[in-house]
Amino acid sequence: MSKFHTAITQWGLISGIRQAHSDMIVVNGPRSPFSPEARKGQLVVVVEAEGDVSRGRQACTTVAETICEAFYADGSTSITSSLRHALKAANAALYQHNFHAPPHKRARVGATCAVVHGSDLYLTQVPPAQAFFAHTSKLRALPVPTSWTNGVDTSAIDRQGALGTSLGSEPEFSRSVLKPGDTLVICASNLARLLGREQAEQLICYSDGPTIAEHLYNLCRAASLPEAHAIVIEAVPGPAPDDRDSSFTPAAVVDRSKQVVERWNGLLGRGVGRQHEPVPVAPQLPPVAAAAPVAAPAAPSPQEPRPAPVMDMIPVADDVPLPPSAFIGEGEYGGFVRPPAVPRRNQPVDLSDNHGTPVDFAAIPRKPSAPPPTVGERLTMPVRTAFVSLMSGAANVPRRTARPAEGVPAAGLRLKGLSYRKQRPRLPWLNIFLLFGVVALLIVVGMQQNRRRDQTTVDAALNKVQTAVAAARRASDANSAQSQLVAAEAALKDDVEVLVQTGMITTTKPLIWSRYRQVLSSYDEAMAAINRIGFVDELETVATLPGGQGLISRIVIGTATISDTEPPLFFLDRSSGVLFQRGQPGPILRPDQEAGSFVTKSVREVLWRAENQDVIALDRGDPTFPIYHVYLRAGDTWLSNQLNQTEHMQPSEGDLPMAAFGGHLYMWDKEAKQLWKYASGMYADLPTAWITNAGNVALDQVVDVQIDGSVYLLNRDGSVLVFEAGALTKQFPPPALAVPIGNVNRFVVTYDEYAEDGITLKRPGFIYMLDLRNERVLQLSKVDGSLVQQIQARIRGPLNQMTDLAVDEASRTLYLANGSRVLRTKLPEPPQPAAGATTTATPEP
Known part of the structure; x- marks a missing residue:
């Protein structure tokens, strides 16, 4: 059970309006204990455009999405290596965007990536960025803001490495142990300039997350900042309220893993029974005459030591079928009896002569019937079956490679045209080719239908905007022209922008993209002419x-x-x-x-x-x-x-x-x-x-x-x-x-x-x-x-x-x-x- 859980509070300012969730902050939490997020921890990405925020908003979104996708897609088990690869991919994507974009749409982006993995905190920064970490009531600023150094900007040289500047951006890495009560604050660099050292220590080290977030927002309002954002990550003692009764807590996962291992051991012949079931131990019987009856073993007392676990048992020989006379009146006819495993520890060594001892088969405990499989066992059954098949195949490799000698038929018995080898059926190549051809034809037809449907949807959305713009140009009075412009703007936001976000209008489709740019230019010209705007x-x-x-x-x-x-x-x-x-x-x-x-x-x-x-x-x-x-x-x-x-x-x-x-x-x-x-x-x-x-x-x-x-x-x-x-x-x-x-x-x-x-x-x-x-x-x-x-x-x-x-x-x-x-x-x-x-x-x- 975890000693703490993280509580997150965030907000954002867009043109002076407060938003509960900022588009400059991305939080990826684990969906389940078996998801990639749980394997690599919780990722928090905070991005910031250098200079004009509205100019780099699209670039910030691209950088944040690329970092999240590349971090969890990276195959490395090292969190630092995955962060480095993710930032490298984001920098390449932003550099490509700036290379093709006009000068007034280029942007340089800073990023702060925080990964909470167990009790470890990994922090990676590319300027411009700002973070405050309060650990055991001691505050550290990364980097040190200008308000702490009497206006001296100590990070001016590092800002040359912002994302999008070149292909050689180098991030800064930090790591710390996260304890209950620690607090991490990531905010915009313009907000950090409003915090003095004593004010930051008093606020972050001795306040909870919502109080810190609200105080930072009040500072932005007092300074009339139009654009800002902040997120507070607090290590709260105890497990998360939503995970206390979950069956996917770490303790539950460990217990389920032990049960799966015991079940696989049973399937592979390395043990019997379950870990929570007692393993019967053969009683030590003194040597008696062959005709003397054998008494049933007494039940073990509570003071007797518990039998050793299954994994400590000495493996026994393969099953050997017993004669039918051994089952007269006991057990099931034709079954197999396997003597119980003997504990490895404290096993006495019998140095006396071997005397035959009659076996009382009634005293041998019978294996209880297995309980019906649970839901988890049903879901993992394909995986377990595939694992058992793989292990069985690996065990039978020597058997398959040793080819037996082929038998020679007796002279005079082989007939002309007959073969004594096993004949395999011929592959139906014609049917296979026909099947692949039909599938390929269906795929091509489906792609053509999708393209036609997409083209029709795009044409309808762009025609709607063009119709409203043309009506605005032909309007006889200013009010009518304004109403038509409002309709054209609504069509752009509700219809056309959705198609751009879904990828139906993209630069990979030159004809559609060219018409989309023409529609935007026509709308801008009409708006400038009607509203008398000079740029x-x-x-x-x-x-x-x-x-x-x-x-x-x-x-x-x-x-x-x-x-x-x-x-x-x-x-x-x-x-x-x-x-x-x-x-x-x-x-x-x-x-x-x-x-x-x-x-x-x-x-x-x-x-x-x-x-x-x-x-x-x-x-x-x-x-x-x-x-x-x-x-x-x-x-x-x-x-x-x-x-x-x-x-x-x-x-x-x-x-x-x-x-x-x-x-x-x-x-x-x-x-x-x-x-x-x-x-x-x-x-x-x-x-x-x-x-x-x-x-x-x-x-x-x-x-x-x-x-x-x-x-x-x-x-x-x-x-x-x-x-x-x-x-x-x-x-x-x-x-x-x-x-x-x-x-x-x-x-x-x-x-x-x-x-x-x-x-x-x-x-x-x-x-x-x-x-x-x-x-x-x-x-x-x-x-x-x-x-x-x-x-x-x-x-x-x-x-x-x-x-x-x-x-x-x-x-x-x-x-x-x-x-x-x-x-x-x-x-x-x-x-x-x-x-x-x-x-x-x-x-x-």
Whole structure:
């Protein structure tokens, strides 16, 4: 009976949604004590894609399935060797996938394989991977996360060996004894960076599995991780609840094995009876006269030693038939009597003369009738029969090889044309060939029928998608087009994807695969045309925070002083409060720096002041006295001033939406619902209220401010309010989209470009709104707020950390703050509306 059993708790995060079972975790438990899983132990595989998770989800599934299949299919009895072969097969499969896949679909995958075999734990890792093992209240991290080494990544070199990188990936092996109370935690590497050493030891060494899993999930929620997964394997004392009454426990299996061995011994003539049955022992009789009657042996007393087991008996001679007179009145006529085996141990040696002793056959115990076979014996009877036949054949090999001498018939008795040898019947070759031909014909006909049925099923599914896409293109209004797109998407997920998963649509069928790709391309084009989606394919990194650590919260694009040169780019690291400029070796403004008459704190906001062609930086005091200080750069020096009344503006613990225009500084007060104006050159004076007439519009959801001559206020739901001369003039509702706006807190308004006469409009400006949850940028018209296009990547993931944006209309360039990097891409051309669809007229860019 096992001293412990394993209890497993797992969860997964997909786009911020918790799943009870993660598709990045595969657990293979033994189905029965005789299955391959029981022979090699319980296998747990946890995979992780390096970089973009959604980009490598299919690669992770392929790696996990290949590892499980190859591990149990490997013929080696060594668990380490089987794991090495399984990882080698998974690496070859992923390398083949990456070799044929386009660059944006290639992925590198890390894997952690844990095998629980009895009381041994085998752990194999290929980075990126993370595991924590608590053994006898001592915690070990494999590998050591960066949160334990003050940000130093000790596994950066090892990550070059991730699966899919090359054909020479080398895993790391670990082994430990598993005791009751030990805990193994395998999680994603991005989750491990949230755990400190003391926090991990307190959690994993002194908590149960469900508590550990729930705490890890709470850490992911607090850090807003969109993708993560974790599994906790706990060694719980005692047997598993489902196996306590099972007949396939280890003790039961051992008992059944002993019974099978005893039964085979009986069949092969190496013993009689069963192990649990007493073996009769011949009594020691003193020599008596031949005519004296022989008394029956007395039953053995409980104090007498128990007879020796069957395997310790001395083998006896072959059975010898006795004469019929020996069975007068006793036993069965014509039967065979075999004297009982004599124990090997303590056998006395008779050195006296051999005297004939009459045998009392009535005193010889008869073998009891065998009980009827059990269900297990009936099931194993073919195996036992085959084993006995094999052993009998091996024993009769010498007998078959020694050919007896052929008898010579008497002279004169052999007739012409007759043979005295045994004649074998001739093989019916014609019938055999006909049988094989019929079977082959049936197989070919069946394969043709299956191909026709598969082709019909595939054609029906693809035609359903094509019909819905064609109807969407011909729709007369946007609602009808959207409903047809929904029907096409449902057909793709419910019908076509099932055929791909079952192998009916695969790359091994070129014609079907080519049509499948055409249907997908047609659906993507229709969706882009109807939903006005513009895709960005190339994202260029133009600036990065030092060390790649931190989060860029603001980016500002200035005006180039020299033509045909890139404009100045400023970006703010919110975590450290440091302001950087592209092309400068270090920060241009950081905390505790003397700037004018103040010592700077953490920089909270940065703006571009077109009047002096330079940047403005602002910091704010603590919540007890939250007053803003403004710093204006003039060459290599900073001019500072204090913005009075900002200590009373709300929110006091956060940032105030603000904008700069015409040398003036505008700040939004959430509590007063007012836009305060600091006049140019008089920032130290008290501000003036700019909004004089807001109408009946609520101003409690404003999250950002932009000015291009008119004042634009962005609400949390995506609506925009336009003010001129302090009065509300326009109100743009949120755009109606197939995927509604999720989280909006930042937007940019570009200026209108006029001709040299100053009257003719050369290029209109637009509103660019950042939708964080859906990883997209919405381009709206400044005239009526209608949708121009949705700018997004072709797949989700590359823009999952966006915080700010900037637009250069002159060069049609879009800048995005994504994590610790500033990305640059060209603004896509707005897609043309679908034929027949009616859309709101928007100005051409």
